[in-house]
Amino acid sequence: MDEEVTVRYSWSLLLLLLLAVLAGCSSTPPAPTATPVPTPTPRELGVAIGQATQAAESAHFTIDLSGKPIMVSAFTLTRIEGDLKRPDSVLAILTVATGSTVAEIRTASVAGTQYMTNPLTREWGCLAEGDGFNPAVLFDPQVGIEQLLQNGFDEVTLVGTEDLNGVASYHLRGSMSGEKLLPISMGMLGTGPVTVDLWADQATMRATKMVLVDTASDATNPTTWTLTFSDYGKMVDVRAPVECAN
Template structure:
């Protein structure tokens, strides 16, 4: 009988131990799921903390012109950013004469661009042409928009993107805020934005902007892909200004 009682006591003690009985048992607090706005804000902060990144932009739908005379249509942009003040990009352009390209460099507040016909480098006055560096301006660029510039943001779900698990968010960005960082070529009206951020690092992976001006037959779709975070990027002034 005594042996049976001891065995029963051991079972009770063991069960109580594994179940967490007693005043000293730890309390497990579940980690709260971040809201879509919190995910977006953290993605903006994580992307802004990167010292460099590469980006590609594809433009489809309603044509976007790179010049006031509406000769050259932008089809794509490939570039890289090096903080705090360096960016370079190659713009692919389409015109009646065929396909061409323009290269740009931004460094220390100065902008340089190649002539689409002669390909010679020239200096630009501030505000004379669209500057890709402003897309990543810490005060009003993409990273800032993710933190406080997206309205009615929702979480579409979690999706695999090129082998990485990402958060997929969707919201609306006021047109004026995008026009300010794009030289007016984006943001004729509120823009629908789909955003993918890496679930682990929260850095931006992809953004799709659908820009539908009231007086156009179809929207312009901008697809931005971000990669090569914190990789070396060399930005040099091509000429003296």
């Protein structure tokens, strides 16, 4: 009798072990753990936006100036609109005011030489370096706005993602040194640290809007530049309008 019980017990144990093995073989193996994709920091986003914007061959831009008046010679500069063609060509219209009179001055920059129209005669002339505001310096590959986004955008935070004109956009906020902005704005921007709000297309990482506020220029009415970028990759033909004496 004891031997019969022992045999039954052995068979039962063997059956349980077999069932356990079969259950293990038929179970679904665990899914592999996905490697998390690191989220870029606001600083890294600023660098990527600067690089993507600078990589564009051409673009249309506008700069609206408000707050404390910006003087160019005897005129108040209120708006710049133009087209940029890499590496260093710009064709733009400067809107200026003197008293109640508003005038447009055309300017072109080709291979380091700047040309500008006379606001009265509208005739083209050549400018010596430093004689007039040259919008091309704003986009200089070494010290311009896009380069500052990569190497001079400080205290950057991600405000959030927003819909800007129907486009999903990053909104970053930070500051730029006035010392770095003064030389590329002909001294018109950068009396102190400048606060910067930046929007960029999430899909292309190209800048679409920047608002620069020179808080040190005036406590209640600070100089403010609002830049917008559009038509990336458009055809731009910038030619020297006149010959300049050597």
